[in-house]
Amino acid sequence: MLKVFWAFVKKEWYHIIRDKRTLLILFGMPIAQVLLFGFAISTEFKGARIDVLDQARDDTSQQLIAHLQSSGHFELNRLLTSEDEMESGFKEGSTKLVVVIPENFGANLYSGQPVDIQFVADGSDPNNANTLVQYATTMLNEFQKDQSASTENPFQIQVENRMLYNPQLDSAYTFVPGTIALILLIVCAMLTSLTIAREKELGTMEILLVSPLPPLLIILGKVAPYALLAFLDAILILVLGNFVFKVPVLGSVTLLLFCCLLYVVVGLSLGTLISTRSSSQQQAMMASLMGLMMPSLILSGFIFPLSSMPGVLELIGQIIPATYFIEILKGVMLRGVGLRFVYHEILILLIMVLVLLLLTWKNFKVRLQ
Amino acid sequence: MSAITINNISKSYGDVLALNRVSFNVAKGELFGLIGPDGAGKSTLFRILTTLLLADEGEGYVVGHHVVNEYKEIRKKVGYMPGRFSLYQDLSVEENLSFFATIFGTTIQENYDLVKDIYVQLEPFRTRPAGKLSGGMKQKLALCCALIHRPEVLFLDEPTTGVDAVSRVEFWDMLQKLKQKGIAILVSTPYMDEATRCDCIALIQKGGILSINSPQQLIDDFRRPLFAIKTSATYRMLKALRNANFTASALPFGENIHLITTSKMTPKEVKEHLDELNIPVEEVTAITATIEDVFLELSTLKEPIKE
Numbered sequence: 001m002l003k004v005f006w007a008f009v010k011k012e013w014y015h016i017i018r019d020k021r022t023l024l025i026l027f028g029m030p031i032a033q034v035l036l037f038g039f040a041i042s043t044e045f046k047g048a049r050i051d052v053l054d055q056a057r058d059d060t061s062q063q064l065i066a067h068l069q070s071s072g073h074f075e076l077n078r079l080l081t082s083e084d085e086m087e088s089g090f091k092e093g094s095t096k097l098v099v100v101i102p103e104n105f106g107a108n109l110y111s112g113q114p115v116d117i118q119f120v121a122d123g124s125d126p127n128n129a130n131t132l133v134q135y136a137t138t139m140l141n142e143f144q145k146d147q148s149a150s151t152e153n154p155f156q157i158q159v160e161n162r163m164l165y166n167p168q169l170d171s172a173y174t175f176v177p178g179t180i181a182l183i184l185l186i187v188c189a190m191l192t193s194l195t196i197a198r199e200k201e202l203g204t205m206e207i208l209l210v211s212p213l214p215p216l217l218i219i220l221g222k223v224a225p226y227a228l229l230a231f232l233d234a235i236l237i238l239v240l241g242n243f244v245f246k247v248p249v250l251g252s253v254t255l256l257l258f259c260c261l262l263y264v265v266v267g268l269s270l271g272t273l274i275s276t277r278s279s280s281q282q283q284a285m286m287a288s289l290m291g292l293m294m295p296s297l298i299l300s301g302f303i304f305p306l307s308s309m310p311g312v313l314e315l316i317g318q319i320i321p322a323t324y325f326i327e328i329l330k331g332v333m334l335r336g337v338g339l340r341f342v343y344h345e346i347l348i349l350l351i352m353v354l355v356l357l358l359l360t361w362k363n364f365k366v367r368l369q
Numbered sequence: 370m371s372a373i374t375i376n377n378i379s380k381s382y383g384d385v386l387a388l389n390r391v392s393f394n395v396a397k398g399e400l401f402g403l404i405g406p407d408g409a410g411k412s413t414l415f416r417i418l419t420t421l422l423l424a425d426e427g428e429g430y431v432v433g434h435h436v437v438n439e440y441k442e443i444r445k446k447v448g449y450m451p452g453r454f455s456l457y458q459d460l461s462v463e464e465n466l467s468f469f470a471t472i473f474g475t476t477i478q479e480n481y482d483l484v485k486d487i488y489v490q491l492e493p494f495r496t497r498p499a500g501k502l503s504g505g506m507k508q509k510l511a512l513c514c515a516l517i518h519r520p521e522v523l524f525l526d527e528p529t530t531g532v533d534a535v536s537r538v539e540f541w542d543m544l545q546k547l548k549q550k551g552i553a554i555l556v557s558t559p560y561m562d563e564a565t566r567c568d569c570i571a572l573i574q575k576g577g578i579l580s581i582n583s584p585q586q587l588i589d590d591f592r593r594p595l596f597a598i599k600t601s602a603t604y605r606m607l608k609a610l611r612n613a614n615f616t617a618s619a620l621p622f623g624e625n626i627h628l629i630t631t632s633k634m635t636p637k638e639v640k641e642h643l644d645e646l647n648i649p650v651e652e653v654t655a656i657t658a659t660i661e662d663v664f665l666e667l668s669t670l671k672e673p674i675k676e
Binding site: 003004007008010011014015018019202203204206207208209210211212213366367368 | 416419420421422423440441444445447449451453454455456457458459460464467468469471472473474514
């Protein structure tokens with residue numbers, strides 16, 4: 001029996017290494033995805049061009065403008081002379097933010113009068129506008145703090161932010177766990193469902209069924225190589241994340257790999273379940289793309305936080321394995337927590353495995369119909 | 370004990386009746402042909418016998434095992450070659466064969482004597498991917514893979530479809546040799562000319578068996594006067610013949626028309642009748658029937674051909 005299993009694994013191995021597309025998905029995709037997420041999707045920015053409408057034209061306003069540019073995040077584009085000019089920069093696309101400094105800025109600031117600084121941003125690009133306004137506000141607060149220190153104003157509330165576990169608010173910290181969850185799902189669920197569906201499509205499943213092989217062995221023999229490759233992919237992404245983007249693994253590596261293994265089993269049982277329900281590769285592909293990839297990308301809390309979604313979507317998010325796996329990864333990798341803090345998620349994944357295996361068992365056919 | 374026994378097997382897909390109360394028997398070491406056009410239900414019957422499909426009605430036994438209750442036993446003892454080429458295209462000839470040997474718990478060496486005659490022809494292409502073989506070679510490899518575990522019954526579903534004429538003859542020669550080794554073979558084909566190479570054939574049409582007998586007996590039983598008519602105006606001749614009172618059936622057959630008359634006639638008499646119709650006739654000869662004539666005759670009897 002073991003010999004048969006090895007023959008199966010060997011055959012599957014030949015399929016994988018002789019198919020360039022599979023190889024590309026296996027190794028090209030994780031690398032490309034990590035690098036793309038890492039370099040292209042970044043919330044940081046540098047040298048955003050701003051316009052300033054300086055109605056005060058005093059020393060303090062000059063200091064503020066200089067201060068805004070000091071961090072390198074902002075770069076002065078134009079000094080406006082009237083309110084009518086404010087919109088033109090947005091329309092041309094030459095500016096992202098307009099800062100309006102009111103008259104008597106310096107005098108009012110030092111005498112404790114209310115001062116209204118206005119930020120005008122381009123709302124057609126809400127994410128960007130938000131980030132710019134946030135940065136500018138932070139810099140303005142800093143400026144005020146500096147100025148008031150010199151005038152000794154005692155009535156101040158100081159806010160100090162500290163981002164625990166990710167002090168730089170580095171986006172790599174969220175996409176490395178997210179990418180691991182996605183890639184493992186693609187390799188385990190999509191590729192295995194495709195390879196089983198291919199046997200059906202090419203008619204080889206007919207021959208395999210008309211042989212003394214127990215169905216369980218057919219499935220195990222087919223998924224085993226993918227389990228191993230998925231595992232390698234997980235390690236590849238962790239290493240890439242660590243060396244290229246400095247994403248740490250603070251918790252126990254053993255626990256982390258155990259959770260990866262558990263998630264791999266979830267993915268494989270999803271893949272085999274899909275393959276029992278689809279008779280062609282195209283069907284399997286559609287089912288795994290629409291039924292697994294899309295929800296896992298959007299509803300798992302990878303990109304958008306789950307808690308801010310409407311009820312139904314949140315509910316769907318809660319039955320997606322990736323949701324829990326990403327939680328575990330973030331906990332173990334970034335917060336360095338142990339089993340005690342993630343056992344809840346692990347338990348849910350275990351239950352999912354049991355349910356999925358049961359469904360696969362029920363759906364597997366020893367005949368063609 | 371016979372190799373295959375089936376009793377009144379019926380199967381339908383929705384409203385379409387694919388098999389209608391089919392029964393026959395295949396003895397050990399017999400080469401049994403299932404002859405009929407595409408869509409006659411041949412593949413469905415193969416899948417029922419190889420335990421891949423469940424029949425709606427009727428019973429089937431393969432090497433004494435019930436096709437539904439004892440499907441696991443049957444799967445150990447039969448070799449199956451589906452209608453479509455179903456080997457791993459990206460695996461080489463050798464890899465395919467050794468994979469199938471292993472999953473049946475044997476090795477190529479152990480049963481080499483059985484496949485030797487076929488495998489020597491494949492030997493030069495040992496390392497070539499199966500997908501890059503010619504049609505004839507593919508079928509030989511598929512036969513090797515179905516044989517490698519020394520099955521008691523071999524199911525070959527249209528093994529010669531899409532194969533060149535020379536390879537077809539070779540393929541049938543191989544089946545004769547296998548038969549001598551005591552393997553029962555159920556083979557289906559849409560080519561009527563291959564029927565004579567079987568020990569026994571079942572003519573099948575629209576899911577129903579028309580007749581079961583040895584090919585020679587089927588031909589001998591055909592006692593109706595049969596003529597081949599050669600003409601340059603086939604269509605006009607066919608139309609005229611079908612309206613003539615001496616015609617039992619007239620069917621196009623290659624470049625000729627095969628005519629069955631209602632009463633005994635000589636070719637000369639037929640020619641005279643035809644001349645009266647005023648259609649050019651080149652030649653009229655009395656011929657012995659082929660399996661195709663038998664098939665057409667039987668299928669027209671069951672279902673009159675309309676104009």
